[in-house]
Amino acid sequence: MPVDRAEFAAALGQYAAGVCLLTVRDGIDDVGTTVSSVMSVSADPPLVAVALTSAGYPAEVLEEVGSCGLTVLAAQHAIVASRFSSAGRPSARHLLESVPWSRAAGSGAIVLDDGVVALDCRLDRLVPAGDHVVALLVVDAVPVLGAGARPLLRLRGRYVDESGVPHARP
Template sequence: MNGFVEAMGQVAGAVSVVTVRDERDDVGTTVSTLTSISLDPPLVMVSMANRGYLNELLLRRDRWAVSVLSVEQKTIASSFAAAGRPGARLLLAGTPHHRGPLSEALVVEGGVTALEAETTQVVPAGDHTLYIARVLGVDYVDSSASPLVRLRGRYRSVG
């Protein structure tokens, strides 16, 4: 598919961090594919690359959190996107965060919103896996914060 990556790079996506609690550590990654699927019941979807420990973990653990980052959180987005990154607790050292009461996953504070979710359906999709999840709770909403988006291969602010 000549030009597919470039074409999809023209589509802006909100930058989020998905986290899940493992027995040994907390694991997380940066995604730009959080999508609302349904209002009744409230469902969201994230897409994960098939390679990597987080995808394996999400196949075993149903509950997770997603923190939609603000423009001030580019460093967090980059840290969670880096190859060979350490566990989520180390990545969030010095950054306001807490453990979600419903998912037990780490929730990044200071973003535009954060949700806790429970996977209801797993859909293989090429080199990715789609996780459709019921929203267990909305941790916070800050409508005054500007969201961080990924567009044309870079993190950008909106407006």
């Protein structure tokens, strides 16, 4: 008997996950998306994995460009996470007007200056996985390391702080 999709989503929602912003600079514009399916894969070579909707524009642009920035969002970035998870979003630069950011040296992608950490990455390969693709990313540099920053988490469909308290709506 197949698992009910809503029950499956509710079950996985019980797992607190860090929230990240993946950005790609494609020569014309900057594309970004909020992701919470991120994991460390290997220390040697340094690899991380990110799950992206296979039919989504960010996956298409990442495959074409071959590099990206990945920022682990800090607690104060709940509104940024919401902006980048909305459909029909404008250019990444427009969604970050009041947020300090810079460009990663290798990929040229946007990384947030006050994130928990930011990674400058190259695409190793995309692996089909159901309605998603898993992007295996080689980490070339760590342009931001905010060791004291409080992380933004997603739990039960809401953005929460590290103690599980939901963020107040602005």
